[in-house]
Amino acid sequence: MQQLKNDRYLRALLKQPVDVTPVWMMRQAGRYLPEYKATRAEAGDFMSLCKNPELACEVTLQPLRRFPLDAAILFSDILTIPDAMGQGLYFETGEGPRFKKVIESASDVAKLPVPDPEDELKYVMDAVRTIRKGLNGDVPLIGFSGSPWTLATYMVEGGSSKAFTKIKKMAFADPNALHALLDKLADSVILYLNAQIAAGAQSVMIFDTWGGVLSPRDYKLFSLQYMHKIVDGLTRENEGRKVPVTLFTKNGGMWLESIAATGCDAVGLDWTIDIAEAKARIGDKVALQGNMDPSMLYAPPARIEEEVAIILDGFGEGSGHVFNLGHGIHLDVPPEHAGVFVDAVHRLSAPYHKA
Numbered sequence: 001m002q003q004l005k006n007d008r009y010l011r012a013l014l015k016q017p018v019d020v021t022p023v024w025m026m027r028q029a030g031r032y033l034p035e036y037k038a039t040r041a042e043a044g045d046f047m048s049l050c051k052n053p054e055l056a057c058e059v060t061l062q063p064l065r066r067f068p069l070d071a072a073i074l075f076s077d078i079l080t081i082p083d084a085m086g087q088g089l090y091f092e093t094g095e096g097p098r099f100k101k102v103i104e105s106a107s108d109v110a111k112l113p114v115p116d117p118e119d120e121l122k123y124v125m126d127a128v129r130t131i132r133k134g135l136n137g138d139v140p141l142i143g144f145s146g147s148p149w150t151l152a153t154y155m156v157e158g159g160s161s162k163a164f165t166k167i168k169k170m171a172f173a174d175p176n177a178l179h180a181l182l183d184k185l186a187d188s189v190i191l192y193l194n195a196q197i198a199a200g201a202q203s204v205m206i207f208d209t210w211g212g213v214l215s216p217r218d219y220k221l222f223s224l225q226y227m228h229k230i231v232d233g234l235t236r237e238n239e240g241r242k243v244p245v246t247l248f249t250k251n252g253g254m255w256l257e258s259i260a261a262t263g264c265d266a267v268g269l270d271w272t273i274d275i276a277e278a279k280a281r282i283g284d285k286v287a288l289q290g291n292m293d294p295s296m297l298y299a300p301p302a303r304i305e306e307e308v309a310i311i312l313d314g315f316g317e318g319s320g321h322v323f324n325l326g327h328g329i330h331l332d333v334p335p336e337h338a339g340v341f342v343d344a345v346h347r348l349s350a351p352y353h354k355a
Ligand code: CP3
Pocket: 025, 026, 027, 028, 029, 030, 031, 040, 046, 073, 074, 075, 076, 077, 078, 079, 096, 097, 144, 160, 207, 209, 328
C-alpha cells in the first residue's frame, strides 16, 4: 500500500479526524487556467486531450501546482461512455457536446454495446495510471462518471438541453426503452468505475448534473434507482484502503435522505441548500461535499473569505466535510481568487478540528 502524504480528503469522506477541512474544486482543471488552454492547444482539441494520457496527466496536475488542493480529479469527461458506445462525440466550439448518432428508440438502445473499459476506454485507464505515477502519493486521485440519467439526457437530446423534451418524451411515452438504456448505462458505469479503481482511482464520484429536472417520483425511478445499483456494484476497498463514493445530484437538496440511503459515503451539495440543514438531515449517515456558489469566486477576496467562514460555521465542528464549490468553477474566474478560496478553507477551518 502506497502511503499518501496528504490523505485528509479520504479521511473526511469517511468522517475520520482531520487537521483542517480538505478542499478541491469541481472542474479544477480547465479554461480559467492559461496553462490549461496552452496544453489543450497543443493537443488540438478537447477529446484529443482526454485521449492523450500524458497530456491528460499534465492538465490534471496543473491546478495542484498552483494551489494546495487536497485531491486531484482525473481529467476526462462523463461523455466518454456514450462515445465508447459508438455515438461519435464531438465538441462544437461554444456550443458544448454533440453526438453524430442520437438515441431515439428502443431498437437504438438494443444496439448499444456495454463498453469494455480496458478496450474502448483504455485511454481513460491509461490516464489514471499515468496520473497516479505523476502524483507520487502527494494527494488522492478521484475517478468519476456521469449518472445513467445524466448520460441518457445527452445521448437522447443529442447534446446539452434546457427543456429536456426528448428524454422526457421517452421517459413518459416509452418508459421501457428508457429503462433499458439506463440499465445498460448502469452496467457500463459499474465496469468503468471499477476499472478506474483497479487502475488507481482512490475515490469515485458520480455526477448527476440533471437529476434535479425530474419530479420527486421520477427522480427515484429514473435516476436514483440506477445510482443505487451502481453503488451496490462498486469495489469499495483497494490497496488496503476504503474507496469512498460520492453522489452529487445538482438541485437534489429535496432528496438528501434518499440519496444518503443508497449506501454512498458522501453526498455532494450544490449551493441551493444550507449546509447546516443538510448536516442536520443526513450528517449522521454520510459526509458532505460542498457547497459555495461558484459565482462567489467573482467577489473580492474578503467576500470569498467571509463566505468560506459562513459555510465552515454552518457545518460546525468535526470531520465529515469536504469543502468544494456547489458546481464547476466558471471559466472567467481569476485564478488568484481560486487560490484565496483554497487558502481560506485551510486557514479558517483549523479551529473546527481541535477536539
Ligand atoms: O473537474 C475536473 O477538473 C475534471 C474534468 C471534468 C470535465 N468534465 C472536463 C471538461 C469533469 C469531472 C467533467 C464532468 C462533466 N462533463 C459533467 C458533470 C459535471 C458538471 O459540470 O455538471 C458534465 C455534465 C459534462 C459534459 C460536458 N463536458 C459539457 C456540458 C461540456 C461543455 C461545457 C463546457 O464547460 O465547455 C464539456 C466539456 C468539458 N469537460 C470541458 C472540460 C475542461 C471544457 C472543454 C474545453 O476545454 O473546451
